[in-house]
Amino acid sequence: MGGATVVPLVSANAGESVCVVDILGGHGLASRLEALGIRPGTNIVKRSEMFMRGPVTVEAHGAQIAIGYGMASKILVEPINSRFSKSPSKGKDT
Amino acid sequence: MRILLIGNPNVGKSAVFSRLTGTQVIISNYTGTTVEFTKGSTVLRTGETREVIDVPGTYSLEPTCKAEEVAVSILDSMLDEGDVIVNVVDATHLERNLYLTLQLLERDIPVVVALNLWDEARHKGISIDVDRLENILGVSVVPTSALTGEGIDILMDRISQMTEDADAESRRGQDTSDSLRGFPGMASHPSADERWTEIGRILTEVQSISHRHHTFIDRLEDASIQPVTGLIIAVLVMYLSFKTVGLIGEGLISYVFDPVFEGIVRPVVTQLGVVLGSEGFLHDLLIGRLVNGQIDFETSMGLLTTGLYVPIAMVLPYVFAFYVALGILEDVGYLPRLAVLVDNLMHVLGMHGYAIIPMVLGFGCNVPAALATRILESRREKFICATMLSIGIPCMAQTAMVVGLIGRYGWQYLAIIYGILFILWLIIGFVLNAMLPGSSPPLLMEIPPYRLPHPKVLGKKVWIRIRVFLADAIPYVFLGVLFVNILHVSGIIDALSRVFAPLLGGLLGLPSEAIVALLMGFVRKDVAVGMLSPLGLSVRELVVAVIVLTAYFPCAATFVVLLRELGPLDMLKSALIMLVAAFGAGALTNLVMSRVVSVGRVIIGLIVMVVVILLVSRVLRTIRVSQVVRTVGIKHSQDQPKDQPRSHGQ
Ligand SMILES: Nc1nc2c(ncn2[C@@H]2O[C@H](COP(=O)(O)OP(=O)(O)OP(=O)(O)O)[C@@H](O)[C@H]2O)c(=O)[nH]1
Ligand SMILES: [Mg+2]
Numbered sequence: 001m002g003g004a005t006v007v008p009l010v011s012a013n014a015g016e017s018v019c020v021v022d023i024l025g026g027h028g029l030a031s032r033l034e035a036l037g038i039r040p041g042t043n044i045v046k047r048s049e050m051f052m053r054g055p056v057t058v059e060a061h062g063a064q065i066a067i068g069y070g071m072a073s074k075i076l077v078e079p080i081n082s083r084f085s086k087s088p089s090k091g092k093d094t
Numbered sequence: 095m096r097i098l099l100i101g102n103p104n105v106g107k108s109a110v111f112s113r114l115t116g117t118q119v120i121i122s123n124y125t126g127t128t129v130e131f132t133k134g135s136t137v138l139r140t141g142e143t144r145e146v147i148d149v150p151g152t153y154s155l156e157p158t159c160k161a162e163e164v165a166v167s168i169l170d171s172m173l174d175e176g177d178v179i180v181n182v183v184d185a186t187h188l189e190r191n192l193y194l195t196l197q198l199l200e201r202d203i204p205v206v207v208a209l210n211l212w213d214e215a216r217h218k219g220i221s222i223d224v225d226r227l228e229n230i231l232g233v234s235v236v237p238t239s240a241l242t243g244e245g246i247d248i249l250m251d252r253i254s255q256m257t258e259d260a261d262a263e264s265r266r267g268q269d270t271s272d273s274l275r276g277f278p279g280m281a282s283h284p285s286a287d288e289r290w291t292e293i294g295r296i297l298t299e300v301q302s303i304s305h306r307h308h309t310f311i312d313r314l315e316d317a318s319i320q321p322v323t324g325l326i327i328a329v330l331v332m333y334l335s336f337k338t339v340g341l342i343g344e345g346l347i348s349y350v351f352d353p354v355f356e357g358i359v360r361p362v363v364t365q366l367g368v369v370l371g372s373e374g375f376l377h378d379l380l381i382g383r384l385v386n387g388q389i390d391f392e393t394s395m396g397l398l399t400t401g402l403y404v405p406i407a408m409v410l411p412y413v414f415a416f417y418v419a420l421g422i423l424e425d426v427g428y429l430p431r432l433a434v435l436v437d438n439l440m441h442v443l444g445m446h447g448y449a450i451i452p453m454v455l456g457f458g459c460n461v462p463a464a465l466a467t468r469i470l471e472s473r474r475e476k477f478i479c480a481t482m483l484s485i486g487i488p489c490m491a492q493t494a495m496v497v498g499l500i501g502r503y504g505w506q507y508l509a510i511i512y513g514i515l516f517i518l519w520l521i522i523g524f525v526l527n528a529m530l531p532g533s534s535p536p537l538l539m540e541i542p543p544y545r546l547p548h549p550k551v552l553g554k555k556v557w558i559r560i561r562v563f564l565a566d567a568i569p570y571v572f573l574g575v576l577f578v579n580i581l582h583v584s585g586i587i588d589a590l591s592r593v594f595a596p597l598l599g600g601l602l603g604l605p606s607e608a609i610v611a612l613l614m615g616f617v618r619k620d621v622a623v624g625m626l627s628p629l630g631l632s633v634r635e636l637v638v639a640v641i642v643l644t645a646y647f648p649c650a651a652t653f654v655v656l657l658r659e660l661g662p663l664d665m666l667k668s669a670l671i672m673l674v675a676a677f678g679a680g681a682l683t684n685l686v687m688s689r690v691v692s693v694g695r696v697i698i699g700l701i702v703m704v705v706v707i708l709l710v711s712r713v714l715r716t717i718r719v720s721q722v723v724r725t726v727g728i729k730h731s732q733d734q735p736k737d738q739p740r741s742h743g744q
Contacts, residue, residue, distance in 0.1 A: 014320075032538055034286055035153035037190035051321040055437045055447065055537050061189045064315070064543075066434045068446060068536030 009056055009067070009075040012046045018077035019043050025074045033075070037061045043080060095174065095261075096145040097136070097253060100165065100198065101182035102191050103151025104542050106210040108132075109240030109551075110182050111148035114250070118558050119148060121551055122424035123542045126151070126451070126469035129161040131168065139254035150468075153190075155197045160468035160476075169201070176260050178253060179205045185215035185222060185237065186543075188301055192293045195231070200283070204260050205233050206252045212237040212245065219304035227300045241548055311544050318431045319541070328435050331428060335419045342415035343494070351407035355391060363398050364389060379579050383628075392498075393628035401575040404495070404624050405567040412494035413563050416458050417556045424555075425547035429454060430539060437537050443523025444478040444530065445470065446537040452479055456487035458559070460652040463487070464659060471535045473664075478526045480656055481668045484648045485675050486519025491567065491620035496640055499623060503633045510683075511640050518645060518679050521704060522671065528711040531718060566651060567620070574614055574621035581610060601677060602638050603684040605629065615643045617650050634687040638680050646676035 012018050020042045023030045030039070038044065038060050045059040056072040058065055067075070097114075099107045103125030112119055115134030120127055132148040149168055150161040157163040181198055183191040188209075198205050209215075209222065228235045234252040238245035284292070317323040363381055367389065370377040381389060382396025389396075391403035423429055429451055437447030449470055456463035463483055467476045488496070500507050527534065581587040590613070591606035598604040598612075607629050615622035622643050626636060647669065648656060657665045685691040 031154075031156060031286070032158055034290075035156070035158075035193065036538070036540065037193070039286075039290065047316065048319045048321070048324075050319070050324070050434060050437065052438055054321075055434050057319045057434060057541065061187060063187050063190060064319075064541040066319075066430070066437075066447075066537055066539050066541055068437065068538060071536040071538060 006076050006078050009046065009058070009072040009077050010049065010053075010069060012077055012079065014046055014048050017043060017045050017080045019080050020075060021078050022076040023074060024076065029071060029074060033067075033071075036065055037063070038065065038075070044077070095176045095257075096147055096178075097257075098147050098149055098168065098173075098177060098179050099182055100149050100169070100179050100194075101151060101210075102153055102184060102187075102194060103127075103540065105151065105182050105184040105191065106240045107151060107182045108148050110180070110208055110210060110238065110246070110249075111146060113240050113243055113246045115146050118554055120555055120558060122421075122555070123427040123545050124424065124430050124451070125540050125542070126161055126448075126466070127424075129465055129468040130164060136250075138257060139251060140258065142257075144257065152194065154194055159471045164468075169203075173203060176257070177203070178256050178260060179203055180208055180249070180253065181205050182208045182210050185209045185211050186218055186220060188220075188222060189293055189297055192296060193289060196284075196289050196292065199231065199233065204256050206249070206256055207231065207233060207235040208245075208249050209235055209237045210240055213239040213242060219306045221302050221304075223300045227296070230296055230299065241551065315541075315544050318428070319434050324431070324435050328432060331423070331432075335423065338419045339412065339415040342418065343412040346411035346414065347407065351411060355403060355407050359398075359402065360389065360391075363396075366398070375579075375583065379576070392624070395575055395578055395625075395628065397572055397575050400624065401572050404621065405564070405571045408498045408624075409491045409494045409567065409620050410560075410563070412497070413458070413490045414556065414560060416490045417559045418552075420454070420458055421552045421555050422547050423454075425545065425552055427542040427544050430541045433537070433539065434541070441534050442527065443482070443520065444527030444534050445475045445523070446534055448537060448539055449475065449479045452483060453487055456483045457490060457493070459489050459491070459563070460484065460487065460648060461655055464648075464652050464655040467659060472532070474530055474532045475534060477660060477664055477668065478523060478530070480660055481526065481671055482519050482523050484652065484656070484668065485522055485645045485672055486515045488515065488644045489619065489649075491563070491618075492623055492644065495620045495623035499627055500633070500636055500640065503636075507633055507637055511637055514641055514679060514683060515644060517700075518675055521700065522675055524704060525707050526671075528708045531715065567618070570618045571621050574618060574625075577614070577617075578610060578625065601684075602642060602680045603688060604635055604639055605631070608635075608639055611639065611643065612646070615649070616647055616653075619643060619649050634684070637687065638684045641683055642676045642680040644676075645672060645679060647672055 006021050009018070020038060020040050022040055023033060023038075033039065038058075042060060047057040047059055047064065049056045053069040055066045055068050058067065099111050101107050104123065104127070106121075108119045108121045108128050111117065111132065111134060112121070114136045117132070117134035119132050128148055128150045130150065134146045134148070135143050136146050137143050147168070149165045152162040152165040155166050155169065157166045179198060181195050183195060195205075195207060207227075209224065209227075215222065222237075224235050224237055234256070236245055236249045236252055238249055240246070318327045367377060367381040367384075370381065372384075378396065380396050380398050382394030382399050384390075385393060389399050391399055391407070394400050430448070432454075433447035433450050435447070436450050440447050440449050449467075451469065452463045452466040455466050460483060464480060467479045467483075470476050470479055496511065497508065500511070581590075587607070587610060590609050594609045594612075595606035598606050598608055608626065608631070611622045611625040611629075614625055623640060626639050631639065647653070653665075656668070660668060682691075682696055686693055686696055
């Protein structure tokens with residue numbers, strides 16, 4: 001685990017805990033993800049990635065969610081270094 | 095004056111609904127089981143009868159597909175004074191579920207929260223302070239386990255209380271600011287950010303989670319979405335499902351239904367035939383034509399012989415077997431994982447992975463499958479899915495007849511039929527994806543946890559589906575048999591045969607009497623396949639006829655649903671594609687099987703055709719896009735938001 005580098009979700013390693021930093025693309029994508037509880041500031045775990053640019057599966061708030069590759073490449077995440085940041089979805093901005 | 099069940103997908107709304115009303119509905123472990131609303135009724139504590147409505151699940155009040163639209167539109171336009179909402183909430187995913195709860199509370203409507211899956215939350219070490227949550231939300235919160243019935247009584251008490259209050263209030267003509275209404279903790283129109291902040295605050299106050307060790311099920315869940323192990327599991331699951339259906343189906347036929355028909359039905363109807371004088375219209379109608387002086391259940395075509403034997407002894411066993419296997423897959427929660435696995439392939443065909451669910455359902459019956467296309471987001475996707483479904487997916491009733499009719503010539507003929515249908519299915523999806531403007535939307539779905547199927551729930555579900563099958567099949571089969579007899583007696587059959595002879599004989603190499611089966615196929619496919627049996631066709635003819643029968647048009651019941659879901663224009667387009675595909679495939683199969691053309695040539699021809707279509711549509715697309723950009727440059731960028739990535743299958 002290196003420094004706090006921001007990468008698209010598709011490039012994160014499987015099994016890695018990451019924090020969502022930003023969601024690129026239009027309002028539509030952001031609000032669909034938001035309704036599933038994935039928004040900037042949410043901590044998620046990347047569970048798997050299907051071969052040949054298949055969907056990425058993440059765990060968010062204890063639920064597993066499959067996200068198509070194109071969509072997942074628009075979600076920017078940052079690896080979580082601290083082992084203690086357990087509390088889910090603390091909004092960064094409050 | 096109704097009770098609406100609203101909540102996220104897969105939280106147990108339908109399970110609560112069947113507890114409240116006693117009405118049996120399909121309950122499955124994946125999101126999007128319910129795609130239209132179901133009505134039932136319940137008796138309140140006051141003795142009044144109220145209508146209860148089971149609504150499709152939605153994550154928020156901004157719908158993203160047809161099923162969610164149904165849910166939101168009922169709130170937006172249909173909500174009457176005095177309606178009460180039961181917000182069913184998944185206690186194991188409280189945080190995400192509260193988003194919709196807050197949205198509901200912001201509206202001026204009476205809400206009771208059912209904290210469902212309470213047993214599972216307990217099991218997972220999640221504890222929720224219900225009183226505290228009630229205080230914060232300002233509405234009743236009742237922990238429930240819809241499967242066991244725990245908490246449903248209390249829920250009923252609260253609903254009764256709430257409806258009384260709501261009634262009293264509407265009589266007084268009072269509108270807002272009752273203690274039952276509105277959410278005290280928040281501004282009237284909070285932003286999404288404010289909602290999530292509030293949810294975070296609520297959660298720290300009411301929920302605590304004790305640490306839990308990883309279980310075998312967790313590992314299995316993980317393995318089925320990893321590339322390599324996922325594929326192995328998928329192959330295994332498919333193989334086992336196949337085996338199960340075959341074993342149960344064959345077993346039931348040879349150990350239960352055949353003995354019953356041979357031992358009990360045959361003597362009775364034979365006796366009846368003698369009484370009826372062994373000939374004449376009534377005899378032919380009830381008993382049918384004798385084969386070598388004997389009744390032949392498959393080909394005699396009497397109401398009491400073939401009319402009973404086909405639906406009950408040939409089709410029902412396989413339909414039952416299929417629904418047991420499907421029910422287990424659904425309740426375990428495997429289907430969404432299959433969707434993840436096939437997402438790539440489905441994008442090449444113009445849809446995302448979740449479109450596999452209507453396809454799998456279609457192998458049982460195309461009617462619920464056509465309805466299930468509502469879980470797909472775009473019109474384009476629905477159109478492609480519906481067309482592929484109608485062409486390439488034979489329902490179980492038809493499959494059972496095909497196995498009964500053609501299985502005796504050897505499994506390779508079954509393989510030919512299903513192989514050709516699969517290739518046709520692929521080509522249709524591929525070509526439609528290339529030709530239709532737009533691209534496939536990306537996959538975004540929740541994967542439910544694996545659960546052990548509950549035998550009672552499973553049994554009820556199989557029974558619901560069998561009942562629908564019987565209610566549909568028996569009258570239609572009777573009608574079909576009646577129809578054939580009338581056609582025979584009136585001589586219409588000969589006239590029709592003469593008219594269609596060039597088409598059937600020239601194009602498909604079929605005898606002209608096969609027209610009866612093709613006509614019957616518009617009504618019901620299993621009967622249609624059965625009608626091929628007395629014609630004495632060769633295997634080649636049977637294979638061609640079955641392929642055409644499967645692909646050329648949906649059965650009447652499916653057609654009605656598709657017409658409603660697609661609209662007349664798209665249905666017409668879809669039907670034209672079906673006809674071309676079916677007769678094309680039938681003609682080619684005939685040519686190959688009568689050794690006029692070699693398989694190699696056909697494959698090369700098909701590849702060339704697909705490539706040409708692909709190139710032409712590419713060119714057309716480029717032209718279209720550049721025109722659109724030139725004429726309505728700005729509007730275009732609004733219509734196609736950046737968040738719709740190009741399908742990566744192109
Ligand atoms: N353990 C447990 N399982 C439950 C409970 N309620 C529902 N389930 C299971 O949860 C799954 C979903 O139930 P449904 O009633 O189909 O959920 P739904 O909310 O109607 O789902 P959609 O129609 O897809 O929105 C099924 O597998 C049920 O067996 C419960 O209280 N406890
Ligand atoms: Mg439901």
